[in-house]
Amino acid sequence: MASSVKCDTLFSVDGLVAVITGGGSGLGLMMATALAENGASRVYIVGRREDKLQEAAAPYPNIIVPLTGDITSQDSLQAVAEHVRQETGYINLLVANAGIAGPGLKGLSPRATPTDFVRSAWTTPMAEFDAVYNLNCTATYYTILAFLELLDMGNKRRLPGTPHAQVVATSSMVAFQRDPRYGFAYLSSKAAVISMMKSFATRGVSWGIRFNSIAPGLFPSDMSESALVPFKVSREKDLTEEGAFARSFLPAERAGSKEDIAGVLLYLASKAGAYVNGSVMLVDGGKIATVPATY
Numbered sequence: 001m002a003s004s005v006k007c008d009t010l011f012s013v014d015g016l017v018a019v020i021t022g023g024g025s026g027l028g029l030m031m032a033t034a035l036a037e038n039g040a041s042r043v044y045i046v047g048r049r050e051d052k053l054q055e056a057a058a059p060y061p062n063i064i065v066p067l068t069g070d071i072t073s074q075d076s077l078q079a080v081a082e083h084v085r086q087e088t089g090y091i092n093l094l095v096a097n098a099g100i101a102g103p104g105l106k107g108l109s110p111r112a113t114p115t116d117f118v119r120s121a122w123t124t125p126m127a128e129f130d131a132v133y134n135l136n137c138t139a140t141y142y143t144i145l146a147f148l149e150l151l152d153m154g155n156k157r158r159l160p161g162t163p164h165a166q167v168v169a170t171s172s173m174v175a176f177q178r179d180p181r182y183g184f185a186y187l188s189s190k191a192a193v194i195s196m197m198k199s200f201a202t203r204g205v206s207w208g209i210r211f212n213s214i215a216p217g218l219f220p221s222d223m224s225e226s227a228l229v230p231f232k233v234s235r236e237k238d239l240t241e242e243g244a245f246a247r248s249f250l251p252a253e254r255a256g257s258k259e260d261i262a263g264v265l266l267y268l269a270s271k272a273g274a275y276v277n278g279s280v281m282l283v284d285g286g287k288i289a290t291v292p293a294t295y
Contacts, residue, residue: 012271
C-alpha cells in the first residue's frame with residue numbers, strides 16, 4: 001500500500017475536471033499546463049481569443065479543451081457552462097483567473113500635489129475604471145454562479161477521502177499593498193476579489209464547496225512583462241532567473257516562474273490542500289516585505 005504522504009499520492013490531481021478562465025495565456029496557461037501534465041482528465045480553458053486558446057490546447061489534445069467565451073456576458077457564461085455540462089456533467093475545480101490591470105498613475109511622482117493628482121487621474125473616464133471592476137470582480141462573481149451547480153455535481157460524485165469541489169480565484173499581491181502606483185482600480189478590485197472569496201467560503205459551508213484565493217506577485221505575462229524590464233539589474237538574465245532584480249526590489253531576485261504558480265495550484269487542487277478553505281495563498285517572492293502593506 002502506497003504511503004499517504006508520498007508526493008505522487010499527496011499532490012495527485014488524477015482524473016480532475018477543471019475550468020480555468022483566462023487560460024490561454026499567462027498565469028492561466030501555466031495553471032492549465034500544470035494540471036494537464038499531472039493527470040487531470042479534462043481542463044477547459046476559457047477566453048475571448050480563439051487563436052490563443054487553440055495554441056495553448058494543441059500540446060494536450062483531449063485534455064486541455066479550448067472554449068471561446070466572454071465572462072463579462074451572462075449569456076456567454078451560460079453557454080460555456082452548458083457545453084461543459086453536456087460533455088462531463090460536473091467539475092471539481094473552477095479557477096476564476098481572467099483579469100485586467102486597467103488605468104494606472106503613470107508619470108506622477110510621489111511628491112505630486114493634490115492638483116497634480118487630480119489633473120492626471122481625472123483624464124481616466126469612469127467607464128475605463130468600471131471596466132476593471134467588471135472583469136476582475138463582477139465577472140468573477142458571475143463565473144462562480146455559472147459553474148456552481150457543476151461544482152455541486154462534482155461533490156456528489158466525490159469519493160471518500162478525496163478533496164471537496166473548489167473555486168480558486170486569482171487576486172494579486174497588490175490587494176495588500178498601500179502603494180498606489182499600480183492604479184486604484186486594479187488594487188481595490190483585487191482586494192475586492194479576496195473579500196468576495198472569503199464571503200463565498202462562509203456561504204459555501206453548507207454546500208461543501210471550498211473557496212480560496214491566490215495572490216501572485218510579479219510573474220512574466222502579456223500584462224506585466226514590459227513593466228518589469230526597467231527594474232532589472234542584469235540585462236543578460238531572464239526575468240525568472242535569480243539575480244535579474246536587486247534584492248531590495250524583490251527579495252527572491254527574480255520574477256515568478258511557471259513552477260512557482262504550478263506548485264501552489266497543485267497544492268490547493270490535490271489532497272495536500274484539501275483542508276484549506278477561505279484562505280489566501282501569497283506567492284510573491286517576498287515583494288510584499290519591501291513596500292507598505294497589510295498582509
